[in-house]
Amino acid sequence: MPLFGLSARLLILTGLFVMIAEVLIYGPSIASFRVSWLNDRLSTAQVAGLVLEAAPEGGINPAFEQKLLAGVGAQAIAVKVGGARHLVALADTPAEVAETIDLREPDWPTLIVDAFRTLLGTGDEPVRVIGPGMGAAAFVEMIIDPRPLRSAMLDFSRRILVVSLIISAITGGLVYLALHWLIVRPVRRLSANVAAFAAAPEDASRIIVPSERTDEIGIAERALAEMEHSLADVLRQKRHLAALGLAVSKINHDLRNMLTAAQLLSDRLAQVADPATARFAPRLVATLGRAIDFCQATLAYGGAAEPVPQRRRVPVASLVSDLRDLLDVGDDLQFVQDVAPDLVIDADPEQMSRVLLNLCRNALQAMEQAPPSGEPRRLVVAARRDNAHPAAVTIDVIDNGPGVADKARGTLFEAFQGTTRAGGSGLGLAIAAELVHLHGGDITLEPSEKGAHFRIVIPDRSA
Secondary structure (H helix, E strand, C coil), rough: CCCCHHHHHHHHHHHHHHHHHHHHHHHHHHHHHHHHHHHHHHHHHHHHHHHHHHHCCCCHHHHHHHHHHCCCCCCEEEEEEECCCEEEEECCCCCCCCCECCCCCCHHHHHHHHHHHHHHHCCCEEEEEEEEECCCCEEEEEEHHHHHHHHHHHHHHHHHHHHHHHHHHHHHHHHHHHHHHHHHHHHHHHHHHHHHHHHHHCCHHHHHCCCCCCCCHHHHHHHHHHHHHHHHHHHHHHHHHHHHHHHHHHHHHHHHHHHHHHHHHHHHHHHCCCCHHHHHHHHHHHHHHHHHHHHHHHHHHCCCEEEEEECEEEEHHHHHHHHHHHHHCCCCCEEEEECCCCCCCCCCHHHHHHHHHHHHHHHHHHHCCCCCCCCCCEEEEECCCCCCCCCCCEEEEEEECCCCCCCHHHHCCCCCCCCCCCCCCCCCHHHHHHHHCCCCCCEEEEEECCCEEEEEEEEEECC
């Protein structure tokens, strides 16, 4: 756990913000205290002045006047009554006043500034204070020593500081506990889970179990759990693919040797005088040659990635005609070839043959598992150039089988995900899609009332 983590930062920031708020409140508070202190003195001074004014002449001892003025804290008191200003009591003649404070029409910005001037001042010159009078008095004024006022303001400031620190500590502690319980602990749980999951992402026991919270933390927990599940699945699949790639490389090595031997035997078959053998032998030799080249390319590349297409212009009819022999079409299948003899496609013939072969084999296997009722199996391969894609060849592969299930449509062209039949590997359509995309084309599953309808669009290369 870090020494200065999120919780400590939240605690410090909370205390800091409370202190800032107290500082903003302190200015009006100290000004209000200063006004209250002075008003209290003015009220006492006016009462004392009325008492002294009402006394008969010579009826009050001067020593008593001095004690009364000392109790008020004033050096002189004057009251304006009926338009005349009366000096009620006077101690020793004060020196020249340093400042006049008028509280009759308070202006808070000015009062705040004056309060700080008084608080931060260091002089002891007397000040003149004027305030509203009571009864018939228009106003009352007095001359006082500013040092008691400054001392009282300092005491008030210290009390405000202590109270602010206590409020800051209590508020910071409560906010800290609340944030720690609601945010910091769940965030630490998330970060700890991420670190644990990163150490062993294939361990399902390290996937976070989301809580039942409905806030942002709960959303983050559920999103993290979903991401970890997906990542664990992908990593397990990657591991299986790595093992599969190693096995395929070993198999390819031996398979290439066996195919080479089979090619030598097929060369001898080409010399046989039997017409049927002479007809199929060249195709067998070509097929074995393609298989050997593919094994060699897989071994050289070290994986299953496809090479860049070696494109050239080839008749589409020849590619489709080879499918009949490669698929071993029986009498119970209607294989329809709807391709113009002069239609030419700009593509790698070997890769396009693999694309069509994968699509047709998938169609045959689907129709074997779920044969159409009341009609024979039917497979149509059609190619054309149409107005929608004049600079491209469109190839349709259509069957009358069971079609593609709705749940498989979203991942139809993903490896190990898009299989539409039991026991399928899900590689055929993924390989076909990859080869089509290498040509800059597109492969889609078109809507159909019955069976499956795949459409391939291979654009011509730009001149």
